[in-house]
Amino acid sequence: xxxxxxxxxxxxxxxxxxxxxIVTLVFAAIGPDPNHYFxxxxxxxxxxxxxxxPRIILVGxxxxxxxxxxxxxxxxxxxPVINDGLHAGLGVAPLRELQEHIRAGDIIIISLEYQLxxxxxxxxxxxxxxxxxxxxxxxxxxxxxxxxxxxxxLYAIMLQRKVNxxxxxxxxxxxxxxxxxxxxxxxxNSNGDFIGHLQQASTPRRKISFEPYPVSSVxxxxxxxLEQFHQFAHLKGAxxxxxxxxxxxxxxxxxxxxxxxxxxxxxNEKSTIPLLTxxxxxxxxxxxxxxxxxxxxxxxxxLRTERLIENLTRLNASK
Amino acid sequence: MLFNSAAFLIFFPVVTTAYFLLPHRFRWILxxxxxxxxxxxxxxxxxxxLAVTITVxxxxxxxxxxxxxxRKRWVLIASIVSNxxxxxxxxxxxxxxxxxxxxxxxxxxxxxxxxxxxxxxxGLSFHTFQSLSYTIEVYRGSQKAERHFGYLALYVLxxxxxxxxxxxxxxxxxxxxxxxxxxxxxxxxxxxxxxAWGMFKKVVIADRMVHFVxxxxxxxxNYDGPALLLxxxxxxxxxxxxxxxxxxxxxGSAQVMGVKLMKNFDHPYFARSISEFWRCWHISLSTWFRDxxxxxxxxxxxxxxxxxxxxFLTFLISxxxxxxxxxxxxxxxLHGFYFVLSTLTEPxxxxxxxxxxxxxxxxxxxxxxxxxxxxxxxxxxxxxxxxSLGDALYITRHLVSGWPSYLAQSWDTLVQGIxxxxxxxxxxxxxxxxxxxxxxxxxxxxxxxxxxxxxFILLAIEILQYRGNLLEQLDQKPxxxxxxxxxxxxxxxxxLGTSYASVQQAFIYFQF
Numbered sequence: 001x002x003x004x005x006x007x008x009x010x011x012x013x014x015x016x017x018x019x020x021x022i023v024t025l026v027f028a029a030i031g032p033d034p035n036h037y038f039x040x041x042x043x044x045x046x047x048x049x050x051x052x053x054p055r056i057i058l059v060g061x062x063x064x065x066x067x068x069x070x071x072x073x074x075x076x077x078x079x080p081v082i083n084d085g086l087h088a089g090l091g092v093a094p095l096r097e098l099q100e101h102i103r104a105g106d107i108i109i110i111s112l113e114y115q116l117x118x119x120x121x122x123x124x125x126x127x128x129x130x131x132x133x134x135x136x137x138x139x140x141x142x143x144x145x146x147x148x149x150x151x152x153x154l155y156a157i158m159l160q161r162k163v164n165x166x167x168x169x170x171x172x173x174x175x176x177x178x179x180x181x182x183x184x185x186x187x188x189n190s191n192g193d194f195i196g197h198l199q200q201a202s203t204p205r206r207k208i209s210f211e212p213y214p215v216s217s218v219x220x221x222x223x224x225x226l227e228q229f230h231q232f233a234h235l236k237g238a239x240x241x242x243x244x245x246x247x248x249x250x251x252x253x254x255x256x257x258x259x260x261x262x263x264x265x266x267x268n269e270k271s272t273i274p275l276l277t278x279x280x281x282x283x284x285x286x287x288x289x290x291x292x293x294x295x296x297x298x299x300x301x302x303l304r305t306e307r308l309i310e311n312l313t314r315l316n317a318s319k
Numbered sequence: 320m321l322f323n324s325a326a327f328l329i330f331f332p333v334v335t336t337a338y339f340l341l342p343h344r345f346r347w348i349l350x351x352x353x354x355x356x357x358x359x360x361x362x363x364x365x366x367x368x369l370a371v372t373i374t375v376x377x378x379x380x381x382x383x384x385x386x387x388x389x390r391k392r393w394v395l396i397a398s399i400v401s402n403x404x405x406x407x408x409x410x411x412x413x414x415x416x417x418x419x420x421x422x423x424x425x426x427x428x429x430x431x432x433x434x435x436x437x438x439x440x441x442g443l444s445f446h447t448f449q450s451l452s453y454t455i456e457v458y459r460g461s462q463k464a465e466r467h468f469g470y471l472a473l474y475v476l477x478x479x480x481x482x483x484x485x486x487x488x489x490x491x492x493x494x495x496x497x498x499x500x501x502x503x504x505x506x507x508x509x510x511x512x513x514x515a516w517g518m519f520k521k522v523v524i525a526d527r528m529v530h531f532v533x534x535x536x537x538x539x540x541n542y543d544g545p546a547l548l549l550x551x552x553x554x555x556x557x558x559x560x561x562x563x564x565x566x567x568x569x570x571g572s573a574q575v576m577g578v579k580l581m582k583n584f585d586h587p588y589f590a591r592s593i594s595e596f597w598r599c600w601h602i603s604l605s606t607w608f609r610d611x612x613x614x615x616x617x618x619x620x621x622x623x624x625x626x627x628x629x630x631f632l633t634f635l636i637s638x639x640x641x642x643x644x645x646x647x648x649x650x651x652x653l654h655g656f657y658f659v660l661s662t663l664t665e666p667x668x669x670x671x672x673x674x675x676x677x678x679x680x681x682x683x684x685x686x687x688x689x690x691x692x693x694x695x696x697x698x699x700x701x702x703x704x705x706x707s708l709g710d711a712l713y714i715t716r717h718l719v720s721g722w723p724s725y726l727a728q729s730w731d732t733l734v735q736g737i738x739x740x741x742x743x744x745x746x747x748x749x750x751x752x753x754x755x756x757x758x759x760x761x762x763x764x765x766x767x768x769x770x771x772x773x774x775f776i777l778l779a780i781e782i783l784q785y786r787g788n789l790l791e792q793l794d795q796k797p798x799x800x801x802x803x804x805x806x807x808x809x810x811x812x813x814x815l816g817t818s819y820a821s822v823q824q825a826f827i828y829f830q831f
Contacts, residue, residue, distance in 0.1 A: 004503065004504040007504050011802075014802050015802055015805045015806050018802055018805075018806030019806040019809040019810050021806075022806060022807065022810040023813060026810075149325075159813060160814055160815070160817075163815075164765045164766075164769065165765075167765050167768055167769060168764070168765045171749065171765070
């Protein structure tokens with residue numbers, strides 16, 4: 001190798017190693033934030049690993065974490081119940097994670113937000129949300145739709161968010177809790193339910209959008225993922241059900257009764273997963289919602305959980 | 320392919336390594352294939368447009384050398400018509416058509432031609448101008464016709480400058496493409512340093528500015544003067560860092576392979592006059608217009624009135640080159656107006672600075688001239704960035720609105736901040752400054768703070784470069800310090816950059 005080329009590669013290697021050292025230092029020095037809303041996912045993962053089967057696992061976006069009461073279900077049904085709901089922005093990655101923890105006798109109730117059915121990109125999750133989620137368990141990188149493609153960008157985003165957090169602490173002396181409102185990672189109970197919002201009123205300050213739910217176009221990809229999940233769970237000896245996401249009456253009206261009915265009809269046609277929610281129970285009165293058209297308040301959460309228990313009991317009794 | 324994409328991170332080292340490993344006689348094939356691949360990453364079929372242009376210009380070049388007199392002129396005209404025709408069709412057809420339809424509607428005529436649904440080929444204006452300069456230079460006799468079709472194709476397609484320049488002249492680049500370049504440590508490392516600096520400007524500064532510009536320019540009616548001004552200033556920084564960042568990456572990547580492209584930016588925001596600004600901003604385009612439009616129109620060897628007309632027309636065409644929209648035409652016209660007015664009033668300014676004794680304070684005079692030039696340029700950016708002429712006029716009208724209440728509020732906040740020092744220390748001032756900045760943007764304090772840090776780095780390096788050759792100065796420092804500086808630059812790109820989401824921000828000038 002000519003001397004100039006050798007010299008170049010040595011210099012390049014030195015710069016790359018120094019850059020890697022700086023980046024590693026940042027990663028090592030700034031750990032995951034215990035107050036981030038996604039910190040609850042570490043507890044949920046622990047529950048998935050350590051809770052004995054048979055058990056009920058509720059999985060989905062924040063409509064599950066905010067709007068289902070695993071603790072109440074556990075009391076009433078007498079078997080362990082885990083709330084594994086977190087955020088719709090993660091797409092189907094939590095579903096892929098759950099797949100690794102399915103055991104014989106488990107009952108899995110999936111409740112995905114409507115937007116996951118509307119586009120493949122949404123279904124695969126947003127890299128920013130995914131980077132926050134993966135920060136609490138780095139092995140989760142394998143649940144990305146294309147780990148080879150997305151991992152470099154994901155870690156770059158994670159690096160930036162770590163630095164942003166640290167700059168915030170340095171400059172303003174505190175955590176980001178003020179801007180996080182109720183979305184704080186320590187507000188989970190031992191079943192994985194998010195409980196930070198239960199004592200809070202659904203005040204007018206929390207204006208909820210009247211946007212219709214995106215049910216007009218449904219992608220095939222999500223059904224492929226659900227079917228693969230269902231078959232895998234079936235082979236493991238687990239049962240899988242689908243529960244409609246918490247849906248607000250006014251948004252349902254803006255979506256259109258026919259559109260919603262058509263969505264669930266399509267679901268029943270394309271999926272072998274039984275739908276737990278009777279169509280007439282999908283939409284709940286506006287007063288039961290907290291801050292988004294998917295987040296229930298304490299009363300709404302109780303009502304939806306009780307209905308779910310009834311539906312589940314009825315279904316099992318009929319078997 | 321975008322320079323700030325993961326694909327380029329693989330493409331560049333692979334092509335460069337192959338380039339140095341291949342014998343010289345095969346290198347043109349490699350570069351041509353790589354350039355086609357680079358271009359076809361956008362819309363593959365559009366490579367055919369380039370194939371047509373190159374073929375026409377190849378035979379035109381040969382014809383221009385073969386023929387004399389009227390036949391030679393006809394060959395040149397044929398080449399210009401085919402190049403400009405392509406540009407006119409893809410870039411200006413819909414604009415002209417819409418304006419004609421509006422005019423017909425105004426006078427009550429029935430206008431049947433529909434708008435075409437066409438996507439503008441990426442970098443069309445750049446490679447068209449580069450092709451044009453080849454046939455014009457061959458016509459003028461300052462460049463021999465290229466007999467090797469492959470090298471002429473490479474001249475047009477050379478990937479570092481294919482989609483956003485610099486717009487090269489054949490005299491500068493064709494012979495370099497023919498020459499054999501060996502691996503040279505200092506040249507290669509300098510090229511990589513330019514690429515890193517260009518990337519910093521793009522992903523750390525320009526893409527960060529997007530968040531301050533887009534919300535305001537997307538809906539200007541929701542904002543007052545202070546926010547409109549901040550967004551306009553941010554756009555001035557964004558476009559500079561975006562475009563000069565692209566040029567630095569282009570220059571650097573070509574330099575690694577031994578090709579020296581022309582400098583495209585030379586600290587334009589430190590210019591002390593509009594004419595100096597245009598000697599420092601998008602130099603390859605300014606000199607193109609100077610050589611192929613302004614001078615053929617008569618340049619300055621004509622009456623003052625005709626000269627003013629020549630300048631104005633050149634800027635008007637330059638505005639139109641940037642985009643098929645009235646906003647760009649007005650942007651060009653504004654610069655033409657600035658240029659003519661500043662040249663005509665130069666004796667007045669000289670006399671004024673003598674009378675006010677500003678001459679005796681050269682630094683203050685230079686500073687004021689820079690500020691005045693920067694203000695004029697920034698004002699013109701409103702038309703460049705606005706999404707419609709209506710938006711641009713709204714912004715110019717409301718640029719002065721809302722200031723009294725904002726300034727009064729800011730003053731109160733600042734006073735409270737100063738008074739709070741006794742209780743909470745200097746944090747009180749920091750908090751006050753953020754409270755002053757917050758009403759101007761929707762961004763969080765962290766983003767504002769990191770943007771301020773990134774801008775500080777940019778300004779410091781620009782000043783150091785302006786005062787002398789920064790790379791040479793750095794080369795005098797100990798090796799370990801240099802390595803730390805370069806590693807910090809790369810780490811800053813990773814940590815402060817904002818383009819890592821699945822969709823990168825494209826370079827602004829790609830659309831032209």
